[in-house]
Amino acid sequence: MTDLESLLNDRLAAAFAAVAGEPADPVVRRSQHADFQADGALPLARRLGRAPRDIAADALGRADLADLVATAEISGPGFINLKLRGDALAGLLAAMSGDERLGVPAASAPETVIIDYSHPNVAKEMHAGHLRSTVIGDAVARTLDWLGHDIRRANHVGDWGTPFGMLIEHLLDLGETEAAHELSVGDLNGFYQAARVKFDADPVFAERSRLRVVALQSGDETTLRLWRLLVDESEKYFLAVYDKLGVTLTAADFCGESYYNDMLAPVVDTLDGLGLLQESDGAQCAFPQGFAGRDGQPTPIIVRKRDGGYGYGATDLAAIRYRTQELKATRLLYVVGSPQSRHLEMVYQTAREAGWLAEPARAVHVGFGQVLGADGKKLASRAGQTVKLMELLEEAVTRAAAIVAEKNPELDADTRAEVARMVGIGAIKYVDLSSDRIKDYTFSWERMLSFSGDTGAYLQYTHARIKSIFRRGGVGPDRAAVVLLDSPAERALAMELLGFPAVVADAAQTLQFHRLAGYLQGLAGAYTAFYDNCPVLKADGPTRASRLLLCDLTARVIAQGLGLLGIEAPERM
RNA sequence: GCCCUCGUAGCUCAGGGGAUAGAGCAACGGUUUCCUAAACCGUGGGUCGCAGGUUCGAAUCCUGCCGGGGGCACCA
Numbered sequence A: 001m002t003d004l005e006s007l008l009n010d011r012l013a014a015a016f017a018a019v020a021g022e023p024a025d026p027v028v029r030r031s032q033h034a035d036f037q038a039d040g041a042l043p044l045a046r047r048l049g050r051a052p053r054d055i056a057a058d059a060l061g062r063a064d065l066a067d068l069v070a071t072a073e074i075s076g077p078g079f080i081n082l083k084l085r086g087d088a089l090a091g092l093l094a095a096m097s098g099d100e101r102l103g104v105p106a107a108s109a110p111e112t113v114i115i116d117y118s119h120p121n122v123a124k125e126m127h128a129g130h131l132r133s134t135v136i137g138d139a140v141a142r143t144l145d146w147l148g149h150d151i152r153r154a155n156h157v158g159d160w161g162t163p164f165g166m167l168i169e170h171l172l173d174l175g176e177t178e179a180a181h182e183l184s185v186g187d188l189n190g191f192y193q194a195a196r197v198k199f200d201a202d203p204v205f206a207e208r209s210r211l212r213v214v215a216l217q218s219g220d221e222t223t224l225r226l227w228r229l230l231v232d233e234s235e236k237y238f239l240a241v242y243d244k245l246g247v248t249l250t251a252a253d254f255c256g257e258s259y260y261n262d263m264l265a266p267v268v269d270t271l272d273g274l275g276l277l278q279e280s281d282g283a284q285c286a287f288p289q290g291f292a293g294r295d296g297q298p299t300p301i302i303v304r305k306r307d308g309g310y311g312y313g314a315t316d317l318a319a320i321r322y323r324t325q326e327l328k329a330t331r332l333l334y335v336v337g338s339p340q341s342r343h344l345e346m347v348y349q350t351a352r353e354a355g356w357l358a359e360p361a362r363a364v365h366v367g368f369g370q371v372l373g374a375d376g377k378k379l380a381s382r383a384g385q386t387v388k389l390m391e392l393l394e395e396a397v398t399r400a401a402a403i404v405a406e407k408n409p410e411l412d413a414d415t416r417a418e419v420a421r422m423v424g425i426g427a428i429k430y431v432d433l434s435s436d437r438i439k440d441y442t443f444s445w446e447r448m449l450s451f452s453g454d455t456g457a458y459l460q461y462t463h464a465r466i467k468s469i470f471r472r473g474g475v476g477p478d479r480a481a482v483v484l485l486d487s488p489a490e491r492a493l494a495m496e497l498l499g500f501p502a503v504v505a506d507a508a509q510t511l512q513f514h515r516l517a518g519y520l521q522g523l524a525g526a527y528t529a530f531y532d533n534c535p536v537l538k539a540d541g542p543t544r545a546s547r548l549l550l551c552d553l554t555a556r557v558i559a560q561g562l563g564l565l566g567i568e569a570p571e572r573m
Numbered sequence B: 001g002c003c004c005u006c007g008u009a010g011c012u013c014a015g016g017g018g019a020u021a022g023a024g025c026a027a028c029g030g031u032u033u034c035c036u037a038a039a040c041c042g043u044g045g046g047u048c049g050c051a052g053g054u055u056c057g058a059a060u061c062c063u064g065c066c067g068g069g070g071g072c073a074c075c076a
Helices: A004-020 A041-048 A052-062 A086-097 A128-146 A163-174 A176-184 A188-201 A203-217 A221-245 A257-273 A312-326 A338-354 A389-407 A413-433 A456-473 A488-497 A500-510 A513-533 A541-565
Strands: A028-030 A036-038 A069-075 A079-084 A112-116 A150-154 A277-280 A283-286 A301-304 A331-335 A362-366
Touching: A004 A028, A004 A036, A004 A041, A004 A052, A004 A079, A004 A500, A041 A052, A041 A079, A052 A069, A052 A079, A079 A086, A086 A488, A086 A541, A112 A128, A128 A150, A128 A221, A128 A331, A128 A362, A128 A389, A128 A413, A128 A500, A128 A513, A128 A541, A150 A312, A163 A176, A163 A188, A163 A203, A163 A221, A176 A188, A176 A221, A188 A203, A203 A221, A221 A389, A221 A413, A257 A277, A257 A283, A257 A301, A257 A312, A257 A338, A301 A312, A301 A338, A312 A331, A312 A338, A338 A362, A389 A413, A413 A456, A413 A513, A413 A541, A456 A513, A456 A541, A488 A513, A488 A541, A500 A513, A500 A541, A513 A541
Parallel strands: A112 A150, A112 A331, A331 A362
Antiparallel strands: A028 A036, A036 A079, A069 A079, A277 A283, A283 A301
């Protein structure tokens, strides 16, 4: 019960409801003119035919706020400005300090959540385009997991389809040992491109590849073994990237397209039985309601291609059915780039029409924009090639190491390397999560690795400074200390700290992590003002104990908040 | 052609229908016998793409235009 905003909201909602005779939003917001303002009187004015100031006064008279609010004033056209009691803030903060969960309640109704993210392609390098899905999806997973939901990470790996004919033939040409070596060291692009070149240039190879696809689809044992080899070696490499990136995906989360192979025929049959399929140009198609393409013609999802093979639409539909019917998931999150918005909406609509996506289950596209280079175009290397994710991560750590070595030469080599890893990887994750995910963002090493400003490193630095106080003082926090909020800086810090539960709840619902990032920046700013104005170790007795508690709580909130974003908080840096 | 999305300070970005639109970076000017100056304080800087509309009130909601990006059947 440390969520200040909901407390105020609940109390005022009751008062406004009493005035209005029906439920009414009190419109509680943080305010420049007070701690909070409640603007609920204004929208009611017309409906009730009364002056808004009069309504505000009436609501205030009925509101039970004595234990929380020191002063409440009506201002302007009918805003209620609320200044909170210091002892109320101190009490809430004490409760937060004593709570392992920092005032954030576990979900009252945990649900099974599928998070479909990362989805690299077998025998293809992970590149910058996989970064956002992986980073955002992992933040989703960490956040919902912390709130107590039953999380299923679904790594929908591209491990099936016609390219595997040529890939397997290329593997045979190379020899299994050599091929496995090439794949395991991560030269996936080289492997794929070599196969592609042969496919385009050599008709004999191309024909072998086509026959190999047939063998693969008909379940030929030798072919399947070779296919499995490609998949296994690629997955090993993906896990190395995940380890480098510090995400929670494991080998157990690989659930590629091939996983649904046996479900495709039944899914298509079921759709057909429901009357949802039509033949068009020789293909079996579903035409979900509400989607038109060129010429206003309905746009199909192709579930079965003219050649008899299944399309990705069939796989996506099989996955939905499996997730809601077998796994009993009620929240399906697709962390996929914005361009696929339409396709996903069509899949969801088809699933609804088939009865596989019904309340309380719902599917949400957690979309995101592109990563742009300095030229404003999709991030690419000098030569115009895609940027390998592994190389991007290595460069981030290398650059961070140089900066850490320069800023703090006293760190021993091991610590420096560890800090560089946390800072470099954290920087990449932070830029990705700190602006509205639906927008594109511009990639800039200089900006993201700056140690001041809106960066991960600044938050990590704030955390490290706090930890330094405890080290320097040779003390630990007394989490049961009496909280004193005598100075404006202490009071302002308290207000920020108490905002944490609401921000986490918002992030869990909207999956807009930039609001959490922005909150942490605000908290770090409030802490720095406190740090400058309120000596901690030099203070005495209860003041010192209270300030140590504030330091401890701030460090815990920053570390937890960063943790939800998948960013580590070093003890020193 | 249709659909989606974005357009806010020089740059990168926040802004859940509410008061005088905010941060960070960059620029300029300050602050250190003090727990990490990797910091802090101050100053300047905006017809919120344009035009209508809804509303007591619009950067926010609606419509139309302009501009950038993306998508529109057998790749996923």
